[in-house]
Amino acid sequence: MSDGYLSTSTEQPGVKTVGVNYLNVTRTIASWLLTLDHKRIGLMYLVGVLSTFFLGGIFALLVRTELWSPNPILTADPDTYNRWFTAHGAIMVFLVIIPGVPAALGNFVLPLMLGAKDVAFPRLNLMSFYLWLTGALFFIYTLFSGGIDTGWTFYTPYSVKSPSSVIPVLTGVFILGFSSIFTGMNFLVTIHKLRPPGMTWYKMPLFLWATYSTAVIQVLATPVLAITLLLLIMERTLGVGIFDPAHGGDPVLFQHFFWFYSHPAVYIMIVPPMGVVSELIAVHSHKRIFGYKYIAFSSVAIAIFSFIVWGHHMFTSGQSEVMNAVFSAITFSVSIPSAIKIFNWLATLYKGSIRLTTPMLYGLSFIFLFSIGGLTGLFHAVLTTSIPLHDSYFVVAHFHYVMLGSGLIGFFGGLHHWWPKMTGKMFSEFWGRIACGLIFVGFNVTFFTQFVMGSQGMPRRYYTYAQKFQIYHQISTVGSYIMAAGFVLMAFYLLQSLVGGRKAPANPWGGNSLEWHTPTPPPTENFAVTPEATDPYDYTELEYDPQIDGYTSRAHA
Amino acid sequence: MNSLTSLAQSEGGFWLPPARSTFAQMTDDHFFFVYWVSVFFFLVVVLLMIYFMFRYSKPAGTPAESHVDHNLPLEVVWTGIPSLLVIYMFWIGFQGYIELSTPPTDGYNVHVEASRWSWAFRYPENGAEASGANADLNQILSSSETLEEKDKQIAALFETEGLHLPPGVPINLTLTSADVLHAFYTPDFRTKLDIVPGRVRRIWFEPTESGVYALYCAEYCGTDHSKMRSRVVVHETREDFDAWLEKAGSYDTTRPWSELGEKVYKRKGCISCHSIDDKPTNKIGPTWKNLWGSTRKYTENDVMGSAVADEDYVLESIRDPMRKIANGYTPQMPIKKVTEEEILFLFEFMKSISTYSDSGKSGG
Ligand SMILES: [Cu+2]
Ligand SMILES: [Cu+2]
Numbered sequence: 020m021s022d023g024y025l026s027t028s029t030e031q032p033g034v035k036t037v038g039v040n041y042l043n044v045t046r047t048i049a050s051w052l053l054t055l056d057h058k059r060i061g062l063m064y065l066v067g068v069l070s071t072f073f074l075g076g077i078f079a080l081l082v083r084t085e086l087w088s089p090n091p092i093l094t095a096d097p098d099t100y101n102r103w104f105t106a107h108g109a110i111m112v113f114l115v116i117i118p119g120v121p122a123a124l125g126n127f128v129l130p131l132m133l134g135a136k137d138v139a140f141p142r143l144n145l146m147s148f149y150l151w152l153t154g155a156l157f158f159i160y161t162l163f164s165g166g167i168d169t170g171w172t173f174y175t176p177y178s179v180k181s182p183s184s185v186i187p188v189l190t191g192v193f194i195l196g197f198s199s200i201f202t203g204m205n206f207l208v209t210i211h212k213l214r215p216p217g218m219t220w221y222k223m224p225l226f227l228w229a230t231y232s233t234a235v236i237q238v239l240a241t242p243v244l245a246i247t248l249l250l251l252i253m254e255r256t257l258g259v260g261i262f263d264p265a266h267g268g269d270p271v272l273f274q275h276f277f278w279f280y281s282h283p284a285v286y287i288m289i290v291p292p293m294g295v296v297s298e299l300i301a302v303h304s305h306k307r308i309f310g311y312k313y314i315a316f317s318s319v320a321i322a323i324f325s326f327i328v329w330g331h332h333m334f335t336s337g338q339s340e341v342m343n344a345v346f347s348a349i350t351f352s353v354s355i356p357s358a359i360k361i362f363n364w365l366a367t368l369y370k371g372s373i374r375l376t377t378p379m380l381y382g383l384s385f386i387f388l389f390s391i392g393g394l395t396g397l398f399h400a401v402l403t404t405s406i407p408l409h410d411s412y413f414v415v416a417h418f419h420y421v422m423l424g425s426g427l428i429g430f431f432g433g434l435h436h437w438w439p440k441m442t443g444k445m446f447s448e449f450w451g452r453i454a455c456g457l458i459f460v461g462f463n464v465t466f467f468t469q470f471v472m473g474s475q476g477m478p479r480r481y482y483t484y485a486q487k488f489q490i491y492h493q494i495s496t497v498g499s500y501i502m503a504a505g506f507v508l509m510a511f512y513l514l515q516s517l518v519g520g521r522k523a524p525a526n527p528w529g530g531n532s533l534e535w536h537t538p539t540p541p542p543t544e545n546f547a548v549t550p551e552a553t554d555p556y557d558y559t560e561l562e563y564d565p566q567i568d569g570y571t572s573r574a575h576a
Numbered sequence: 577m578n579s580l581t582s583l584a585q586s587e588g589g590f591w592l593p594p595a596r597s598t599f600a601q602m603t604d605d606h607f608f609f610v611y612w613v614s615v616f617f618f619l620v621v622v623l624l625m626i627y628f629m630f631r632y633s634k635p636a637g638t639p640a641e642s643h644v645d646h647n648l649p650l651e652v653v654w655t656g657i658p659s660l661l662v663i664y665m666f667w668i669g670f671q672g673y674i675e676l677s678t679p680p681t682d683g684y685n686v687h688v689e690a691s692r693w694s695w696a697f698r699y700p701e702n703g704a705e706a707s708g709a710n711a712d713l714n715q716i717l718s719s720s721e722t723l724e725e726k727d728k729q730i731a732a733l734f735e736t737e738g739l740h741l742p743p744g745v746p747i748n749l750t751l752t753s754a755d756v757l758h759a760f761y762t763p764d765f766r767t768k769l770d771i772v773p774g775r776v777r778r779i780w781f782e783p784t785e786s787g788v789y790a791l792y793c794a795e796y797c798g799t800d801h802s803k804m805r806s807r808v809v810v811h812e813t814r815e816d817f818d819a820w821l822e823k824a825g826s827y828d829t830t831r832p833w834s835e836l837g838e839k840v841y842k843r844k845g846c847i848s849c850h851s852i853d854d855k856p857t858n859k860i861g862p863t864w865k866n867l868w869g870s871t872r873k874y875t876e877n878d879v880m881g882s883a884v885a886d887e888d889y890v891l892e893s894i895r896d897p898m899r900k901i902a903n904g905y906t907p908q909m910p911i912k913k914v915t916e917e918e919i920l921f922l923f924e925f926m927k928s929i930s931t932y933s934d935s936g937k938s939g940g
Contacts, residue, residue: 097799097800097801097802097803098799101796101798101799101801168798168799169796170796174757174795174796176755176756176757176773177756177757177796177797177798180755180756180908181798182860182906182908264772264773264774264775265773269774270757270772270773270774271772304632304640305638305639305640306640306642306643307640307643307644307645308645309644309645309646309647310645310646310647310651311645311646312646313646313651335759335768335769335770336770336772337769337770337772337775337777340673340674340677343673344670344673347666347669347670347673348666348670351662351663351665351666352662354658354662355655355658355659355662358617358654358655358658359651359654359655361621362621362650362654365621365624365625365628366647366650368624368625368628368629368632369628369632369642370632370640370641370642370644371628371632371640371641372632372634372638372639372640372641373628373629373632373633373634374633374634374636375629375633383625383629386621386622386625387621387622387625390617390618390621390622391618394614394617394618395614397610397613397614397662397665398607398610398611400662400665400666400669401606401610401665401666401668401669402669402670402672402673403599403602403603403606403668403669403672403673403676404603404606404607404610404669405669406603406676406766406767406768407603407761407763407766407767407768409768409794410759410761410768410794410795411761411794471590471591474591474592474607475588475591475592475593475763476593476761476763476764476790476792478761478792478793478794478802479794479796480796480801480802481801481802482801482802482803483802483803484802485790485805556645558639558640559639559643562637563636563637565636565637568636
């Protein structure tokens, strides 16, 4: 635990030129666009994901504003509304949440955590990014060519008949799928092959366990989505009867194929943020993570179970009673590993030395919101209660608690946690906490209300509605504005930190995984010498230095 | 009759609308069992979290009080208890589900046909074919009237329209769809079922009280999905219901056929895709205003053609809508079950809203 590599936890020794890092080593545009450096690719992903998050957010606000009243507010044309909610869903799922933690944060952090110079296949990594970009361009093209109105689930036979631009979006999602598969493959190989000397599986930071489990899902499930979308494209263009009964196809088959990918995809969206939260909770409590192996294996268990529960999206589709019963039973099994994670995080807080920093507030928000998201999943797993709640606002609220309240909150927690490492700058803690508070309050006002309106009977994807639901819609809309204010504030102080932020120390929070043992921002080659593995959750060797408001290793000091 | 927009005001709680079918009570019991278990675990997690958050909040640099990192008994307890609870949850849900998927043999049968964006209800029991489309509802909902005025109009509409049911018997529904997926959803009965084109679905429930209940389409089906609503009217007595069936099942042939044709236009849901004025609208089919007798350009098997809209043309458009596709439109018209008699009424109705010369007809 002593020695050489620890000395890199302060500034620069071992790096040839002082002040040179991956951000400023070359400055041409081409040096970014053609870079093979995982950190630069990660940053490009980050810019992409945040821009599309902004775009998806605008559609969310349009939807919420329109729902202020059952009478027309922004548009008198239901088709326009239908295109908005489809754009919102498709952008958020395929462009933002799925690549969010793995591709944007993961790309930056994963090789650093491994003490590696890069991912195993840097060129493939760059290609993943360009595939993402191409997919995104197809989405943008669709928005300008009139939009798509099928909902992000593309249910047949409506998606075969819909007069909107279905094919460009399907093509976009198809391409994005490959981006996701390549990232997954890259991470699998990287974790297998590039671990540093001394890092056995059980010494890996939990974030790596999470990305590893996710990568397995990405590689195994995404091809099923790809082929499904291809079949749908064939059906639309060539009239081959696969999913549309008018051509002799079966619409329920589409749902099986679609959810065979899209249920595991839920875990592509949530397991990596869980990995982030394991890091956040441990580092900001300055205490060894509780139940390391339970957390690690719960990620693996979730990945495995996620493949055999897809039928719970189809309880009312008319599939056989036996299938409903089996899927209901297996679905409950996913709840256990999730519960295990929550309890272990709580136990980590116990007797820690907690600092309520912005990343920590996101970590704690995650525990709060994910508890609600997870527990409300139970209502959908019990066959009797799931029937009235299916396709109502209750399920809308449930998956927003999971995908936004947990998935994206985890992402933003990670973003704040690693922001100093990425940019070399500290953001304003004051505004950071306020923004987190606004988002937390706004989120709950928006979506908790939707639970009530859903169980009262409000169906989803409705442009207009019975008047008794108006009050809920209005509360929900106000909540979405509060949340939006939080995100806008976040954009401001993060951008401001780039120009006016205080210089970040190498280890601002007191983490001990390898990324905190290299200068901030890291040099292109990450580490001057290949480091040896640390014990990522042993914080006893670190010492707080008020001068730099950061941590240094005792050995060094 | 209470109004559509303020349905179910009585007895509903904060979470759930009133329970109005025999198994709604069971479903609600399950709901609240899961609910209280959830509330309990949520409070345990969040209260502990908040307590730890403040109790162990320390200035920077303070070492943690302890570094315990595992405790087997604890792991066993917090894995075991939730496991037992979810097994129990599965079990009650499963048992209840078996009960509600076993239809009784002595129920009252109604056939429901869903199509974009209306419902039609048929009553096989006495051979009558009474339909209760919600087509007019669309117009009322999208009008610019005040909400109160809309309410009144809707209430009047459902004197005759909607799914009317006799009281005190189990109801067996068979459901089909003419085009895309829809779902039959009545919150007060806690029932929902997707309706899949090309298949016949079945659902049953037994209302426990007379009244008027909301019926929604819960599976997204395109443009007017949110207006694909209707209501379920459970009559006070069987005699009431029979009287309604008698009246709704027949056309009053003492009235002019053009008037009856307008009824068909609404009942069979043509209204959701065809307008009858010449204002540009965003409906997906051509307007019927001045359709009759005009020359229509169409595509048939990728070949362009034209014809005068007369009896033959309209008949074919209804019986085989995918054959000739009017220029400027996409093949989206479903095959609707329209009787010969109703088609005659439709002819007169179309004529009544068109100015045309009979010479066009002979030329066709
Ligand atoms: Cu799922
Ligand atoms: Cu619908």
